[in-house]
Amino acid sequence: MYTVKFLTTLVEQHQILAYGAIFLGLIFEGEVVVITTGVLAYLGALDFTLSLVLIFTGSFVKTFVLYYLGEVVNKKFSHSKFFQFIEKRVLFFMPRFKQKPFWSIFLSKFIMGTNYLVILFSGYIKINLKTFLKAEVISTIIWAPLLLSLGFFFSQTAISISKEIGKFSLIIFAFVIVFLLFDKIVSSIYTFFEYFKNGVNGNGNGDKE
Secondary structure: OOEHHHHHHHHHHOHHHHHHHHHHHHHHOOHHHHHHHHHHHHHOOOOHHHHHHHHHHHHHHHHHHHHHHHHHHHHHOOOOHHHHHHHHHHHHHOOOOOOOHHHHHHHHOOOOOOHHHHHHHHHHOOOOHHHHHHHHHHHHHHHHHHHHHHHHHHHHHHHHHOOEHHHHHHHHHHHHHHHHHHHHHHHHHHHHHHHHHHHHHOOOOOOOO
């Protein structure tokens, strides 16, 4: 019967691949990759500091690439139906995006699956680069350590229950599912609140931050 020690040893023997997967994973996905990194860092399979640096790097690479892609599409396909769809999705989750771009970009970091669309849309409509980067940098500085710490907590709790790799993995999987459901519920409540607030106060001009 394999224990968590087997997983730790396996990752340690292939650390370069693991760190590469973290970097690439951050470009295509976020929350699950960071939480998993936190789990492995707690087990000692990965270095916490190096993992955090790679997470920041991967996140910022994604940020610049998607923002630039949005700008390019705007120049070549200014009436793209694809971005009309993205606009509808962004304004569904962030109904006051155009009135409050900073806070919309900032909060999108904490709503799974929304940040990618928001970054693309920000480049597409050419949100002020200073405002955009400020929101992305601040949110990432909070988001990355928070999810890494969550991975630490999941790992610590799971290993206190069982060191058998099958049960350990199942517990981690259950924790991640609960987290994703919680994230979905909170984002739905936020979206409802924003629509309700707009319905009461009207759209107005709002401020730009």
